[in-house]
Amino acid sequence: MTDQPKVFSLAPLDLAALLCSRVCHDVISPVGAIVNGLEVLEDEKDEDMRTFALDLIKKSARTASARLQFCRLAFGAAGSAGAAIDTGDAENVARGLLADGRTSLEWNAPRILLPKNKVKLVLNMCLIAAAAIPRGGVIIVTIADEGADLSVAARGVNARVAAHVPSLLDGQPDNGSVDAHGIQAYYTGLVARDSDLVLTFESAPESMALRASPRQQEQAASASNAA
Numbered sequence: 001m002t003d004q005p006k007v008f009s010l011a012p013l014d015l016a017a018l019l020c021s022r023v024c025h026d027v028i029s030p031v032g033a034i035v036n037g038l039e040v041l042e043d044e045k046d047e048d049m050r051t052f053a054l055d056l057i058k059k060s061a062r063t064a065s066a067r068l069q070f071c072r073l074a075f076g077a078a079g080s081a082g083a084a085i086d087t088g089d090a091e092n093v094a095r096g097l098l099a100d101g102r103t104s105l106e107w108n109a110p111r112i113l114l115p116k117n118k119v120k121l122v123l124n125m126c127l128i129a130a131a132a133i134p135r136g137g138v139i140i141v142t143i144a145d146e147g148a149d150l151s152v153a154a155r156g157v158n159a160r161v162a163a164h165v166p167s168l169l170d171g172q173p174d175n176g177s178v179d180a181h182g183i184q185a186y187y188t189g190l191v192a193r194d195s196d197l198v199l200t201f202e203s204a205p206e207s208m209a210l211r212a213s214p215r216q217q218e219q220a221a222s223a224s225n226a227a
Contacts, residue, residue, distance in 0.1 A: 007171030007193070010178055010186070018183035019075055025180070026067045033060035066096035074123040075187070084113035087143060094126050094141070102136025103156075109143035117195045122150050124188040125210045129154035132161045132208050150197070153209035161201070161208050169199050169210075 010018070033056055040053035070093040073085065088111045098105050122141060129139045129152045137156020143149075167174050168185035171193070178186045192199045197212040 007189075008173055008176065008178070008186075014178075015183075015187075018178065018180055019187060021180040022183050023071045023075060026071060027064050030060040030064035030067065033057075034064070066093070066099065069093045070097040070123065074120055074127065083116050085116045085119040087112055087114055087119065087147075090114075090119045090123060091141075094123060097126070098130065098139065100136075103130060103133065104138045106138060106140040109141060112143075112146065114143075114147045115195070117191050118147055118150065118197075121188065121191045121195060121197070121212055122152065124184065124191060125150070125152035125212070127184055128152075128161065128165060128188065128210060129208065133157070133159050148214055150212040151209060153207065155207045157206065159203075159206050159208050161203060166201050169201065 037053040037057035037060065041050060041057075044050055044053065073090060073093050087109050091105075091107045091109070094107070095105055122143065126139060126141065132154045133139075133156030135157045137154060137159065140151075140153045140155075142151045142153075144151075164174055164182055165185045168178065168182050169189040169192075171186070171189045173182065173186065189199065192212050195212075196215050198215050200211045200213070202209045202211075
């Protein structure tokens with residue numbers, strides 16, 4: 001992917017609405033499971049069923065909490081303008097999101113303070129990587145050069161990024177619009193450009209990788225390849 005001089009622009013209200021839809025999509029399932037479990041507790045007398053319902057409530061509450069904490073960093077304000085975020089906090093919310101027993105996380109990064117948009121970018125790259133391996137696998141996060149170089153890779157069975165994702169990352173949706181299914185990838189591209197980083201995408205059998213590098217570095221690499 002290369003950064004485009006002109007990118008598709010969403011109206012601020014549409015961007016806010018679509019991001020809210022994305023967050024609600026992430027938390028509605030565990031919250032619904034909590035409601036179902038409470039209904040079982042109210043009506044069921046069988047102890048085994050009550051134990052099952054209580055376990056469901058506990059598990060779903062943990063999942064909802066993990067997803068909300070992740071979304072707070074990945075999409076929320078997370079402090080005042082210009083704030084920095086501890087990469088250790090980012091690692092913690094990423095591990096919480098992926099605590100499903102199917103996907104493991106390798107976090108190769110020093111514990112440092114990074115500008116909040118770079119942390120948002122890493123977490124959103126993690127979401128794209130996780131979506132690429134729905135059957136589970138491993139996600140590898142690398143933060144190098146004191147945060148100047150960010151990469152997230154995924155390995156797993158039939159690892160594959162949806163066809164519309166690269167164009168959304170570039171800010172050039174194929175159909176000229178963005179819906180709730182594509183807003184997260186589009187937002188990832190927005191955050192990268194705001195941080196003056198260029199996203200590059202690579203795919204291979206059973207793996208994919210996203211890298212965010214400084215614009216000047218990417219331009220120098222392109223000039224070297226052209227020569």
